Amino acid sequence: MTSETRVSIRLYWASVAPTAVLSVLCVFLRIDQTDFALAVFGGFLLILGLDQTAVLAMSGRPRGWAGWWGGHSATALAGGVFAAVFAASGSLALLSWVIVVWAVLAGGSNLLRGLRMAVDEPVRRDWITLGVLTLVLAAAVAVVPASVVWTMGLVGAWASIVTVFSVIAALSARSAPVGETGSEED
Numbered sequence: 153m154t155s156e157t158r159v160s161i162r163l164y165w166a167s168v169a170p171t172a173v174l175s176v177l178c179v180f181l182r183i184d185q186t187d188f189a190l191a192v193f194g195g196f197l198l199i200l201g202l203d204q205t206a207v208l209a210m211s212g213r214p215r216g217w218a219g220w221w222g223g224h225s226a227t228a229l230a231g232g233v234f235a236a237v238f239a240a241s242g243s244l245a246l247l248s249w250v251i252v253v254w255a256v257l258a259g260g261s262n263l264l265r266g267l268r269m270a271v272d273e274p275v276r277r278d279w280i281t282l283g284v285l286t287l288v289l290a291a292a293v294a295v296v297p298a299s300v301v302w303t304m305g306l307v308g309a310w311a312s313i314v315t316v317f318s319v320i321a322a323l324s325a326r327s328a329p330v331g332e333t334g335s336e337e338d
Contacts, residue, residue, distance in 0.1 A: 157325050159207075159214050160275040164322035166203040170196055171315040178308025186300050187242040190250070193307065194235025197254060201228030216268075223261030227254050244298050251307060252290045259286030278321040285314060 174196040183189045204225040208217055231254040238246055263283025269276040289310040296302050 153326075154273065155214060156216075156269060156273055157275050159211050159217065160279070161322045161325050162207045162211060163204055164278075164318040164325070166207045167200060168315055168318050168322075170200040170203060171311045171318065173199075175308055175311035175315050178304045178311060182301060183304040184301050185242070186244050186247055187239050189300050189304050190235045190239035190242075190247050192304075193247065193251060194232045194239060196311075197228040197232030197235065197250075199232075201225045201232060204228070217265075220261045220265045223264075224258045227257045244300060244303075247300070248293055248298055248303060251293045251303065255286050255290035255293070259283045259288075259290060262286060275321065275325050278317075278325070281317065282314065282321075285310065285317070 174192070177183070177192055183192065205221065208214065208221055208225070231250050235246075235250045260283065262279050266276050266279030266281075266283060269279065289306065292306050293303055296306065
């Protein structure tokens, strides 16, 4: 298994719990108050950013992941703090803005991460798929008429899909054969 695959698997698992909790909150609660929606999404971003930062730090800050961290995790931390600080404002425009900005930067980072990987890297398509899914979230939130219920419904649907996809990606990457350019590491 290559180091790219090993780090990817750890990042997939790190994102499962926060996205699963976000999914449950958005799908089973009818979030209709903007201040609560900002707190929920801001909390998700903070936990996601901290989890992913911890994974990269514990992996020895692997080479080539700094750009992904900046676009995905650092923006999650910044967006989470921003949403938490201004949650009391109850601004629907702020909620939409935080979701769209983070989703564009995170989705773009995932997409670029996948495109920059070797073609035979087992996790390449998974990063591309996660990037496209997150960019679709950004587009949907930007296009759908602003409503807290609709916005959080879209976020919940995205979180549900990403949770299941991340579990499948992590499990399938563990059993993927090493490609010709991949290196065997213990």
